[in-house]
Amino acid sequence: MTTAQKQTSQVVEMITLVVDGFEVTVPKGTLVIRAAEKLGIQIPRFCDHPLLDPVGACRQCLVDIEINGRAFPKPQASCTIPVEPGMIVKTQLTSPVAQKAQQGVMELLLMNHPLDCPVCDKGGECPLQNQAMSNGQSESRFEGTKRTFEKPINLSSQVLLDRERCVLCARCTRFSEQIAGDAFITLNERGALQQVGIYEDKPFESYFSGNTVQICPVGALTGASYRFRARPFDLVSTPSACEHCASGCDMRTDVRRGKTLRRLAGDDANVNEEWNCDKGRWAFKYVTAVDRFTQPLVRNAAGVLEPASWPEAIAAAAAGLTGQRAGVLVGGRATYEDAYGYSKFARVSLGTNDIDFRARVTSDEERDFLATYVVATTTTYRDIDKADQVLLVDFEPEEESPIVFLRIHKQVRKRALKVHAIATKLSIGAEKLNANFVKVLPGSQSDAIASQELTKLSVILVGERASESAGTLTAVAVLAKKSGAKIAWIPRRAGERGALEAGAIGNLLPGGRPVTDAAARVDMQSVWGVETISSTVGRSTSEIFAAANEGKLDSLVVGGVDPLDIDNSAAALAALQKAFVVSLEIAPSAVTELANVVLPVAAVTEKSGSFLNWEGSARVFDSAVADSNNRSDLRILSAIADAMIKPIGIATVSATAREIATLGVWDGERSTFSKVKAVAPVALAENEAILTSWRRLLDLGTLQKGEGNLAGTARATVAVISPTRAAELGVQNGDALRISNSVGAITLPALVEDIHDDAVWAPRNSLGSELLAKLATASGSVVTVVKA
Amino acid sequence: MSDQIEPMKSHELGLNNVEYTPVVNEGPSSFFSQLKGFGLTFRTMFKKTLTVEYPEVKAPTAPRFHGRHQLNRHPDGLEKCIGCELCAWACPADAIYVEGASNTEEKRMSPGERYGAVYQINYLRCIFCGLCIEACPTRALTMTNEYELADDSRSKLIFEKEDLLAPLRAGMLMPPHPMYPDMTDTNYYRGEVKEAHPSQGQQQ
Numbered sequence: 001m002t003t004a005q006k007q008t009s010q011v012v013e014m015i016t017l018v019v020d021g022f023e024v025t026v027p028k029g030t031l032v033i034r035a036a037e038k039l040g041i042q043i044p045r046f047c048d049h050p051l052l053d054p055v056g057a058c059r060q061c062l063v064d065i066e067i068n069g070r071a072f073p074k075p076q077a078s079c080t081i082p083v084e085p086g087m088i089v090k091t092q093l094t095s096p097v098a099q100k101a102q103q104g105v106m107e108l109l110l111m112n113h114p115l116d117c118p119v120c121d122k123g124g125e126c127p128l129q130n131q132a133m134s135n136g137q138s139e140s141r142f143e144g145t146k147r148t149f150e151k152p153i154n155l156s157s158q159v160l161l162d163r164e165r166c167v168l169c170a171r172c173t174r175f176s177e178q179i180a181g182d183a184f185i186t187l188n189e190r191g192a193l194q195q196v197g198i199y200e201d202k203p204f205e206s207y208f209s210g211n212t213v214q215i216c217p218v219g220a221l222t223g224a225s226y227r228f229r230a231r232p233f234d235l236v237s238t239p240s241a242c243e244h245c246a247s248g249c250d251m252r253t254d255v256r257r258g259k260t261l262r263r264l265a266g267d268d269a270n271v272n273e274e275w276n277c278d279k280g281r282w283a284f285k286y287v288t289a290v291d292r293f294t295q296p297l298v299r300n301a302a303g304v305l306e307p308a309s310w311p312e313a314i315a316a317a318a319a320g321l322t323g324q325r326a327g328v329l330v331g332g333r334a335t336y337e338d339a340y341g342y343s344k345f346a347r348v349s350l351g352t353n354d355i356d357f358r359a360r361v362t363s364d365e366e367r368d369f370l371a372t373y374v375v376a377t378t379t380t381y382r383d384i385d386k387a388d389q390v391l392l393v394d395f396e397p398e399e400e401s402p403i404v405f406l407r408i409h410k411q412v413r414k415r416a417l418k419v420h421a422i423a424t425k426l427s428i429g430a431e432k433l434n435a436n437f438v439k440v441l442p443g444s445q446s447d448a449i450a451s452q453e454l455t456k457l458s459v460i461l462v463g464e465r466a467s468e469s470a471g472t473l474t475a476v477a478v479l480a481k482k483s484g485a486k487i488a489w490i491p492r493r494a495g496e497r498g499a500l501e502a503g504a505i506g507n508l509l510p511g512g513r514p515v516t517d518a519a520a521r522v523d524m525q526s527v528w529g530v531e532t533i534s535s536t537v538g539r540s541t542s543e544i545f546a547a548a549n550e551g552k553l554d555s556l557v558v559g560g561v562d563p564l565d566i567d568n569s570a571a572a573l574a575a576l577q578k579a580f581v582v583s584l585e586i587a588p589s590a591v592t593e594l595a596n597v598v599l600p601v602a603a604v605t606e607k608s609g610s611f612l613n614w615e616g617s618a619r620v621f622d623s624a625v626a627d628s629n630n631r632s633d634l635r636i637l638s639a640i641a642d643a644m645i646k647p648i649g650i651a652t653v654s655a656t657a658r659e660i661a662t663l664g665v666w667d668g669e670r671s672t673f674s675k676v677k678a679v680a681p682v683a684l685a686e687n688e689a690i691l692t693s694w695r696r697l698l699d700l701g702t703l704q705k706g707e708g709n710l711a712g713t714a715r716a717t718v719a720v721i722s723p724t725r726a727a728e729l730g731v732q733n734g735d736a737l738r739i740s741n742s743v744g745a746i747t748l749p750a751l752v753e754d755i756h757d758d759a760v761w762a763p764r765n766s767l768g769s770e771l772l773a774k775l776a777t778a779s780g781s782v783v784t785v786v787k788a
Numbered sequence: 789m790s791d792q793i794e795p796m797k798s799h800e801l802g803l804n805n806v807e808y809t810p811v812v813n814e815g816p817s818s819f820f821s822q823l824k825g826f827g828l829t830f831r832t833m834f835k836k837t838l839t840v841e842y843p844e845v846k847a848p849t850a851p852r853f854h855g856r857h858q859l860n861r862h863p864d865g866l867e868k869c870i871g872c873e874l875c876a877w878a879c880p881a882d883a884i885y886v887e888g889a890s891n892t893e894e895k896r897m898s899p900g901e902r903y904g905a906v907y908q909i910n911y912l913r914c915i916f917c918g919l920c921i922e923a924c925p926t927r928a929l930t931m932t933n934e935y936e937l938a939d940d941s942r943s944k945l946i947f948e949k950e951d952l953l954a955p956l957r958a959g960m961l962m963p964p965h966p967m968y969p970d971m972t973d974t975n976y977y978r979g980e981v982k983e984a985h986p987s988q989g990q991q992q
Contacts, residue, residue, distance in 0.1 A: 118872035118925045119888075119902040151901070228888035228902050231873045 017087040020094045032078040032089055033061050043091050044102060044131040046109075046217040047169035048079035051273055052178055056080040058109070058169045060131070062101040064090040075101040092135060106136040112147045112192065113218070114164045122219030124232040128167065147192055155185060155196075156204040157712025158224050158282060159213060163195045166220035172196060172212035179275060181409050181432040182206035196220070205713045207402055207697050210281035214264055215274075224709045225282055226262045230254075236626075239266060241611050241619035242280040243333065243494045243604040244703060247403035248613025249276045253284075253605055253624035260284050260605055260624065271381060271613065277402035278710060279697055284605065285706035291587050293600030305598065314636075317597040318643035320580040324554040327354035327544035330504045331560040332493030333703075334633060335609035336618065337656040339499035341634035341648065342559060343510060346538075348530050349646040353506050353515055353538030354553065357499030358467075359561040361778060362540055365474065365676040366467035367507055370489065372673040373477055375500050375512035376665045379459060379488035380615045381407050388457040391485070392421040393449060393476055395463030398429030399697045400492045401614065404461065408433055422448045424692035424779075425720055425761040426754040441756045442468075442692040443780050446475035446678040454483035464491040465694060468779045471678030478675075490614040492695065498612035502660075506538025507671065511663050514671040527663060528648075542568060548575035555580040559633055560601075562702065563590050564773045582640070584633050589702070602630035608653050681758075682782060689725070689760040691739070691775070691783045699766045717769045718751035720761040721785065726752040729787050736788035743776040747788045760785050849933045854916040856934040857909055859952045860927065862976050864968055864984035865960035867897050867953070868928035871904030875920035875929055883913035884920060895964045900973035904928075907949035911937050926977065959983035 013028040019036045026035045031054060033043050046058040062075035068086040075098050078089070092099040110132060117123045149163040170187060173196065177183045184204045188197040198204050213221045235254040240263075242249040250266030263284055265276035296313030297305040308316070328346040330339055339357060346355040356362070384390060384407050397405035411417035412433050419435040421427075424442045438448045449472065454460070460480060466472040480487045491497060503510040513520030521533045539547055547553040549571060556579045563572035576594040583595035586603050606628035610620040638651040650656045684690070698704065698714035719737045721729070731737060737750040739760060746769055748762060755761055762769045764778050771778050816822075840847045849855065860868045871888030889905035897903040920929055939945050956962060961984040967973075968981045968988065975981060 118874055119870050119900065123872070124877075228871065228890055230887075231877065233877060234873070 015083050015085050015087075017083050017085070017089065019089040020091055026083055028083070030083050032063065032065065032076075032081050032083055032087070035083050036063075036078065036089065036091060041091055041093065043078050044106075044135040045079055046127060046131075046167055047171060049171055049174075049215060051275075052171065052174045054080045055170055055174060058167055059105045060102060060109070060135075062105065063092070063098045064095040066090075102135050103137050106132060107140065107142070109167050110136065110140065111142045112164070113167070114146060114148070116162075116165060116219065119228075120162075120165065120219035121222045121227060122216075126219060127217040149195070152222070154224075155198055155221070156206075156209060158278065158709040159204060159209050160222050160224055160227065161196055162220050162222070165218045166196060167218050168194055169217055171215045171217065172221055175208075175212055175215060176206060178413065179211070179406060179410070180206050180208040181413075182208065185212070203713075205715060207277050207279075207398060207713075208275065208406070209713065210278045211265065211275050214281075223262070223282070225707065229261050230256045235261065236624075238622055238624035240605070240621040240624055241494075242276065243611065244277075244279050244283060245401050245403075246491050246494055246497060246614040247272065247277075247401045248494070248611060248615070248617070248619040249280050249403055250619070251276065251280065251621075255605075255624050258625050258627060259288055271615075271617075271619075272403045273406075275403070275406055277697060278713065279402075279704065282710045283701075283704045283707050286587070286703050287603040287605050289587060289706050293585070293587065293598065296600060297592075297595075297598040299596045305592075305595075310639075313597055313599060314639045314643050317582045317599065317640050320582065320596055321350065321555050321557070321640070322644050324580065325552065326350045326352060326555040326557060327539060327548065327553045328352075328356075328504075328557045329359060329541060329544060329559065329561045330355065330357040330495075330499055331359050331558075332357060332491065332496045332499065333560050334495045334499060334504075335604070335607075335653075336495075336498030336502060336612050336660075337609045337653045338559075338633040339495060339504045340502035340510060340656055340660055341637045341650060342499075342557070343503040344528060344648045344650065345557070345637045345641055346504075347509070347524070347533050348528050348648050349641040349644050350557075351534065353534050353536060354544055354547070355504050355538055356506060356541040356544060357496060357504040358541050359565050360464065360541075361468050361567045362542065363467045363470065363676075364540065365470060367505060367540060368671065368673050369473040369477065370500055370505070371507050371512070371514060371671045373480070373487050374489040374497075375508060376616070377487070378616050379486045380617070383459050383486055383488070384408055385411060386457065387411070387417065387459045388455055389418045389420065389459075391449075391452055391454060391458065391460045391479075392419065392423065392430070392435070393460060393462045394423070394445060394465040394468070394472060395461050395490055396423070396427050396429055396694050397461070397490075398427070398432070399694060400463055401490050402697060404490060404614070405429055405433070420452060422452075424756065424759055428715075437754065439754065439756055441681055441758055442690045443470075443679060444681055445469055446471040449475035449479055452479060452483075454479065454485040456484035458483060458485035460485050460487050462487065462489050463694075464489075464496070465779065469678070470676050474673075474675045475678075477673055488614060494611045494613075497614055497616055498610070501612055501616065506540060509533070510660065511666045512670070513666040513668075516671065517668060519668055520666060523663075523666075527659070541566060542571075545572045545575040548579040551578075553579060555582070557582045557584075558591050558595070559584045560586070560589075561591060564770075567772065567777055569772060569776060584636060586630075587702075587705075599636050600630060601636060602628060602632050606630050607632040610657075684758055684782065687729075687784050687786055688782050689721070689785045690758055691771070691777060691781055692755075692759050692761050692779045693764040693771055695764045696766055699763060700770065701765065714766065715763075717748055717763055717766040719748040719769075719785075720751050720753045720755050722755045722757045722759075723752050724757045725760075725785070726750065729785070731787050738786050738788035739775070739783050740786075741775050741777065741781065741783045744774045746771070746774050849935060851933075853931075853933045853935070854918050855932045856911075856937060856947075857920070857952055858930055858932050858954050859904075859907065859949065860930060860954050861956070861960060862899065863959060863982050864988060865956055865965070866899055866963050866967070866976070867903060868926045869904040869907065870898055870900060870902045870926055870928070871907075872902070872925060874923040874925060878919040878923035880917060880919060881913045881915050883910045883915075884908070885910070893966070896966055897963045899967050899971075899976040904949065907952060909947045909952060911945040911947060912942060961989050965989065 016025045043061045045061040056077040061078045063078045065072050065076050066088040152160040152162045155161045213223045234256045238253050240251045240253045242251050249272040250268035252264045254262045298308040298316045300306050330342045419433045421430040421435040422438045426437045440448045509524045563569045581595040582597045583591045584599045584601045605624040608622045610618045641648040731750045735750050738747045873886045876884040885908040887906035965988045
């Protein structure tokens with residue numbers, strides 16, 4: 001027995017009790033209702049939820065309890081009482097008193113509950129319906145008039161409340177307060193008029209509000225998008241994984257006749273527990289958008305894109321790529337298997353290392369950092385649970401990886417986990433985590449990182465925005481080495497970690513094998529059956545575009561990349577114009593207009609595969625829409641490679657998964673990380689500031705298209721300045737502020753907040769604040785800020 | 789080859805050994821018993837005719853005959869169907885497809901919040917058992933006595949909502965239109981709305 005095991009066995013004391021005549025042994029602190037569950041005895045309940053604090057609000061779980069011969073005078077709520085030695089519990093199965101008490105509570109709950117079942121979305125999957133059948137009486141004695149309320153009312157644009165149906169279990173309010181940290185809803189009034197309500201001045205703009213709909217045990221809270229759309233028996237449910245961010249939520253996708261109608265959070269204790277964010281829950285309409293491509297397009301001699309057959313399009317793509325110097329841009333949305341397909345396609349069919357999955361602002365420092373400290377490492381949610389401190393570097397968990405936020409929030413609430421946030425602006429999320437906010441000027445993060453005191457148990461969470469300021473990742477690497485803290489790199493997009501492991505980047509082959517290492521290349525050459533793999537480190541995204549502009553690359557294979565995600569979008573568009581472009585995408589984009597061959601690909605719900613979340617663990621999913629005609633990227637790449645007579649030989653996800661499994665992880669030398677010095681801040685003239693930004697969870701993202709109810713709860717677009725600057729400019733909250741540079745200008749309402757005096761913050765891609773499109777920069781550059 | 793079944797030889801079948809009962813042919817029956825048979829025929833000639841010359845003449849069905857379905861209306865013309873799908877749920881043949889939708893103030897098809905936006909019955913599947921009628925909570929779905937449901941293509945036998953909706957009777961207005969003034973969906977279900985109010989047509 002190891003020391004750790006000894007400690008656990010000392011800590012966990014087991015208690016034996018009797019439930020309905022059966023003995024059961026459970027850890028101390030277990031609630032009676034769960035001890036009964038362990039025996040398979042179901043006590044009816046509404047308010048009880050294993051992840052929320054007990055409250056005993058609904059009184060449905062009443063049982064008879066006796067401790068060491070002394071019985072409680074009345075039935076007790078089994079969801080609030082922890083087990084004790086010598087306890088004898090009699091549930092409704094053995095105690096007529098408990099049975100009568102439960103039926104009485106059920107009768108009272110149903111007294112004011114409307115007979116809405118035929119029109120209620122919950123009908124058919126409703127705990128109240130089910131438990132009224134199993135534990136209620138068949139006839140009601142109530143003859144009075146039921147209490148009525150106006151129905152439904154909007155708690156937010158996406159959550160509707162039907163107050164008549166509410167059984168006041170307080171699950172939603174407890175979730176909002178305890179799990180999400182957004183105490184935006186509460187129980188108002190008392191007695192028969194008690195109801196869930198929102199504050200007058202604070203809208204229910206929680207990123208996690210959808211969970212309240214899922215855990216509502218009656219139909220009181222319903223989602224606006226799913227309202228009246230289907231019944232549970234219409235839906236075919238498929239376990240799936242979320243494609244929206246790198247958190248890697250387990251999901252359930254419900255499809256009716258080939259159309260996704262809703263997505264629910266799945267149950268994975270290691271990752272998302274039972275929660276997910278509103279984006280993952282409601283942003284799926286892009287799949288069924290009317291502008292989806294239905295067939296391939298090929299640019300004809302006159303320069304017009306024309307619909308073509310698959311063989312024609314594949315032949316055109318192969319003709320344009322064969323014998324050419326080509327680069328591959330994967331985009332951050334590809335599944336692990338698709339990314340592996342791109343990676344193999346680049347090396348085997350195109351013979352190049354010019355491949356990059358990072359469709360955003362990048363740096364060589366980041367590429368080396370990923371190869372040295374991130375690929376093939378595992379830092380997990382469990383590490384956050386065990387951490388003594390968490391350091392957030394250029395990472396806004398609530399906006400960029402919401403489940404990471406929930407996990408940190410849980411630990412902050414449970415054991416006051418210390419969180420340090422090195423950020424350019426204080427955020428709502430950091431405030432909710434009670435974080436020690438280390439305010440930095442954009443570009444000067446490295447000094448603040450260096451001054452942190454961490455231990456071996458600490459975890460450093462680095463966001464993808466760390467690549468935007470030179471020296472930040474170097475400082476992280478140095479700090480981790482000094483303190484022994486674990487590093488976790490948390491990108492925003494779901495496919496980035498998988499693409500990294502699949503070698504869809506210039507300096508790595510699959511499994512973290514450095515391209516510069518001869519042994520690593522030999523590994524891959526033997527698996528792939530090719531004679532040579534180039535030993536030069538490939539170009540990055542911006543370098544690929546630059547090379548195409550200079551005529552050093554002839555063709556580009558683009559897999560769902562938005563040129564406006566890159567800081568130099570003009571160069572990107574020029575490169576796409578100049579080169580022969582094969583674009584694999586689901587709907588028209590800026591690339592489509594410039595592409596020579598457009599190949600429609602399957603969306604996530606239409607294909608199987610896996611994503612690697614930020615931990616590096618596989619989130620496998622099957623296709624939810626079984627009869628889709630759309631093909632995965634992998635299948636199409638494989639067809640192009642066949643047409644080029646340089647086959648990659650992996651046309652299916654299962655074949656790819658097998659090939660990846662045979663590879664294993666690189667056990668040789670890792671590439672070395674060369675330190676990069678931070679750039680000294682530039683001197684600022686009057687009215688000048690350094691721009692900083694991040695993307696909000698709900699913004700103008702491509703995958704949120706067509707979901708108006710979701711967009712309704714996006715946070716307001718504002719430009720944030722410090723009190724000092726506000727005083728200088730004579731600006732107050734809400735006044736219009738103009739941010740401009742040589743490219744363009746945007747005007748936003750001002751918000752005075754805790755930010756460096758020399759900085760200005762704006763959301764990166766929200767309505768009215770499309771920084772990369774309008775200013776061609778997202779952070780670190782000098783802009784002029786004036787009162788508009 | 790061992791797992792292949794070998795054909796049996798004819799001598800193994802033992803056709804000659806099969807037991808059988810020989811048929812005894814007794815010849816034509818007696819004149820008297822033949823006369824008895826014809827007697828029945830003659831007597832029937834003087835009885836009342838039960839058959840009709842369909843399709844020129846159509847006999848009425850039994851009053852509770854299970855024929856084509858009908859989606860009923862409230863007396864002011866609003867649809868009774870609330871799109872709850874209980875009929876589809878009850879259907880043992882999976883013949884009914886329903887999609888619900890929200891009523892809005894501008895476009896109200898039924899009293900209350902919800903109406904059936906899509907309603908299809910597939911008469912290739914329907915077995916006319918009437919479980920859907922029992923399941924309907926608003927008496928929106930009933931069966932008529934219409935039995936002429938043959939057609940020449942599969943698609944024609946999938947009846948849409950407009951094929952199933954009851955015709956507008958006197959005093960009814962074609963929805964969408966608002967509910968009767970000062971009445972709620974509960975009043976509608978209790979049958980307290982007797983006909984359309986003049987204002988319901990104007991507000992449209």
